[in-house]
Amino acid sequence: MKKSTQTDLIVRSSERLSDSAVLVSMQACDPVPDVRPGQFLQLLLPSCKGAYLRRPYSIHDFDSETGTVSLLVQMVGTGSRAVAELKAGDVVNALMPLGNGFDLESQPGNSLLVAGGVGMAPMYLLGKELKAMNRNFTFLFGARGEKQLLRLEAFRSLAPVAISTQDGSVGETGLVTDNSILAKGGFDSIFCCGPTPMMKAVAKYASQNNLPCQVSLEHHMACGMGACLCCVEDTVEGHVCVCKEGPVFDIKKLKWQI
Amino acid sequence: MADLKTKIGSLELKNPVLTASGTFGYGLEYQDYMDISKLGGIIVKGTTLAPRQGNPYPRMAEVHMGMLNAVGLQNKGVDYFVNNIYPKIKDIDTNMIVNVSGSSIPDYVETAARIDGLDRIPAIELNISCPNVKQGGMAFGVNPASAAQVVDAVRKAYSKTLIVKLSPNVTDIAEIARAVEGAGADSVSLINTMLGMAINAETRRPVLSTVTGGMSGPAVKPVALRMVWQTAKAVKIPVIGLGGIQCATDAIEFLLAGASAVEIGTANFVDPAISEKVAVGIGEWLDRHGCKSVAEIVGALEC
Numbered sequence: 001m002k003k004s005t006q007t008d009l010i011v012r013s014s015e016r017l018s019d020s021a022v023l024v025s026m027q028a029c030d031p032v033p034d035v036r037p038g039q040f041l042q043l044l045l046p047s048c049k050g051a052y053l054r055r056p057y058s059i060h061d062f063d064s065e066t067g068t069v070s071l072l073v074q075m076v077g078t079g080s081r082a083v084a085e086l087k088a089g090d091v092v093n094a095l096m097p098l099g100n101g102f103d104l105e106s107q108p109g110n111s112l113l114v115a116g117g118v119g120m121a122p123m124y125l126l127g128k129e130l131k132a133m134n135r136n137f138t139f140l141f142g143a144r145g146e147k148q149l150l151r152l153e154a155f156r157s158l159a160p161v162a163i164s165t166q167d168g169s170v171g172e173t174g175l176v177t178d179n180s181i182l183a184k185g186g187f188d189s190i191f192c193c194g195p196t197p198m199m200k201a202v203a204k205y206a207s208q209n210n211l212p213c214q215v216s217l218e219h220h221m222a223c224g225m226g227a228c229l230c231c232v233e234d235t236v237e238g239h240v241c242v243c244k245e246g247p248v249f250d251i252k253k254l255k256w257q258i
Numbered sequence: 259m260a261d262l263k264t265k266i267g268s269l270e271l272k273n274p275v276l277t278a279s280g281t282f283g284y285g286l287e288y289q290d291y292m293d294i295s296k297l298g299g300i301i302v303k304g305t306t307l308a309p310r311q312g313n314p315y316p317r318m319a320e321v322h323m324g325m326l327n328a329v330g331l332q333n334k335g336v337d338y339f340v341n342n343i344y345p346k347i348k349d350i351d352t353n354m355i356v357n358v359s360g361s362s363i364p365d366y367v368e369t370a371a372r373i374d375g376l377d378r379i380p381a382i383e384l385n386i387s388c389p390n391v392k393q394g395g396m397a398f399g400v401n402p403a404s405a406a407q408v409v410d411a412v413r414k415a416y417s418k419t420l421i422v423k424l425s426p427n428v429t430d431i432a433e434i435a436r437a438v439e440g441a442g443a444d445s446v447s448l449i450n451t452m453l454g455m456a457i458n459a460e461t462r463r464p465v466l467s468t469v470t471g472g473m474s475g476p477a478v479k480p481v482a483l484r485m486v487w488q489t490a491k492a493v494k495i496p497v498i499g500l501g502g503i504q505c506a507t508d509a510i511e512f513l514l515a516g517a518s519a520v521e522i523g524t525a526n527f528v529d530p531a532i533s534e535k536v537a538v539g540i541g542e543w544l545d546r547h548g549c550k551s552v553a554e555i556v557g558a559l560e561c
């Protein structure tokens with residue numbers, strides 16, 4: 001059985017969520033193998049836009065019945081700006097799904113889903129899956145300010161959302177690791193995606209409190225399928241490919257100094 | 259339908275398309291996207307005597323129409339290859355070729371000798387672009403004498419088809435190719451990556467952990483074509499051309515310049531099924547031009 005496929009995606013809609021983020025919804029032209037939360041796709045953009053290699057994006061939402069896939073993308077450079085310019089009817093090409101995804105079985109019980117910035121992207125599909133499994137969970141999002149918090153209503157329809165902003169414009173003021181929800185505790189495990197300093201701080205909290213924790217890394221990639229060895233993370237097992245053995249890692253496997 | 263069969267020394271390829279080392283894993287990684295047995299051959303990841311962790315991350319940077327890499331030959335060593343990978347790839351119905359690297363002549367010889375014993379590996383591609391640790395880290399492939407020395411030593415230890423992969427980071431590629439031919443190579447392949455670098459102006463820092471890295475992709479194609487053309491005129495052994503091939507037309511250009519076969523590298527990352535498409539496209543081009551075989555166009559450049 002195929003684990004991944006190459007398919008064209010027809011853009012159905014694109015919505016500007018903030019100055020720097022878009023939500024793009026696309027439909028796959030070919031059957032897509034099973035998608036797990038935390039997996040990603042490799043998107044090929046029109047070559048005239050200047051991005052030569054594919055760009056990796058988390059699968060934000062996926063409907064296996066209709067083959068609809070959506071991405072939450074932050075504009076940081078050539079490729080992501082090309083994503084933001086996509087319009088309904090445009091066709092792009094994707095390799096999907098890729099990577100391991102979150103391991104839900106190994107982290108049962110009440111979970112905290114922590115994300116910062118565009119790290120919110122994989123948390124939606126993860127939340128949908130946990131809800132379908134009737135599991136208890138809460139989101140904890142961190143951002144510079146209100147504008148950087150994306151799709152809060154959609155997230156709230158799945159589970160309670162706790163918020164920390166650096167400017168205090170919404171939720172508690174400070175970093176996610178300062179949020180009172182962590183002090184209250186009561187969680188059995190953590191799933192996390194966001195900027196590396198944030199993930200390291202969350203990993204530190206998790207290890208101090210003996211909570212199992214998985215983080216999703218965003219290394220620069222070329223192939224996205226374990227062929228080029230460009231995307232490695234140094235782990236207790238040596239250099240491993242983030243695209244194939246990740247992007248999700250149990251923090252115990254990482255060599256982070258926390 | 260034109261006959262796509264090609265020969266590299268005594269090695270028969272069902273078509274002239276191979277995949278380039280370091281860009282196609284062990285072939286297995288691509289099975290979800292194409293039928294890898296449709297290729298003329300697959301050149302697997304660079305293999306060294308001892309396991310290597312490679313360079314620290316970050317190891318890649320995109321450049322205009324191409325990329326830089328500084329993977330640094332990460333692999334689990336030749337014994338791991340023989341015991342764990344070979345059993346998984348030996349029944350793939352195409353030529354599985356191992357790219358052999360080393361940092362000393364005894365390393366190269368020992369690695370080649372161990373692969374010589376594997377029935378289903380009909381050829382090796384000797385990567386002489388690696389630094390020669392004993393001689394101050396200069397690559398074996400940048401001077402004719404050291405290139406000939408390593409090829410001569412490996413030739414004595416390896417009985418099957420010996421392809422030698424040349425570095426483009428030299429002044430006179432034809433001279434190196436002749437030296438390697440004289441030392442007993444059955445074929446030369448070129449080009450390996452071109453030394454380059456990338457800088458992040460915002461941070462004032464190099465993008466790669468190693469500062470410099472190897473450039474590949476469409477941006478290097480004109481240089482690769484020129485070197486293949488010069489080399490094909492200089493040697494009698496078959497030349498395998500690569501560097502920036504993205505489509506069948508690119509591949510035809512290399513054949514016209516004198517290559518008997520081609521390798522596809524970085525383009526596999528853009529379209530994982532591209533190598534199979536290039537093979538089909540070469541056949542279509544030959545039919546359209548009324549050619550009966552690949553051999554008819556090898557070196558058929560009219561200038």
Ligand SMILES: Cc1cc2nc3c(=O)[nH]c(=O)nc-3n(C[C@H](O)[C@H](O)[C@@H](O)COP(=O)(O)OP(=O)(O)OC[C@H]3O[C@@H](n4cnc5c(N)ncnc54)[C@H](O)[C@@H]3O)c2cc1C
Nearest residue numbers: 056057058072073074076077078079080121218219220247
């Ligand atoms: C598994 C995975 C999942 C991801 N999921 C998402 C997602 O859901 N939404 C999203 O917006 N982004 C996601 N990213 C990051 C995304 O791939 C990059 O930000 C990409 O858009 C950069 O391409 P660019 O052409 O826009 O930037 P470039 O023009 O290539 O670079 C612009 C800047 O972005 C930095 N950059 C480039 N690539 C990356 C990268 N992979 N990670 C971090 N910084 C990078 C560069 O260093 C540079 O400073 C993910 C990355 C990975 C590996």
Ligand SMILES: Cc1cc2nc3c(=O)[nH]c(=O)nc-3n(C[C@H](O)[C@H](O)[C@H](O)COP(=O)(O)O)c2cc1C
Nearest residue numbers: 278279280304327385449450474475501502523524
């Ligand atoms: C990520 C990466 C890894 C590579 N690893 C090897 C290697 O292990 N041995 C080798 O001989 N060449 C290696 N190469 C070089 C390619 O095989 C090829 O010579 C080069 O990329 C030029 O071809 P291209 O432009 O079609 O990619 C590597 C190239 C890339 C991009």
Ligand code: FES
Nearest residue numbers: 222224226229243
């Ligand atoms: S991006 Fe090529 S191995 Fe991960």
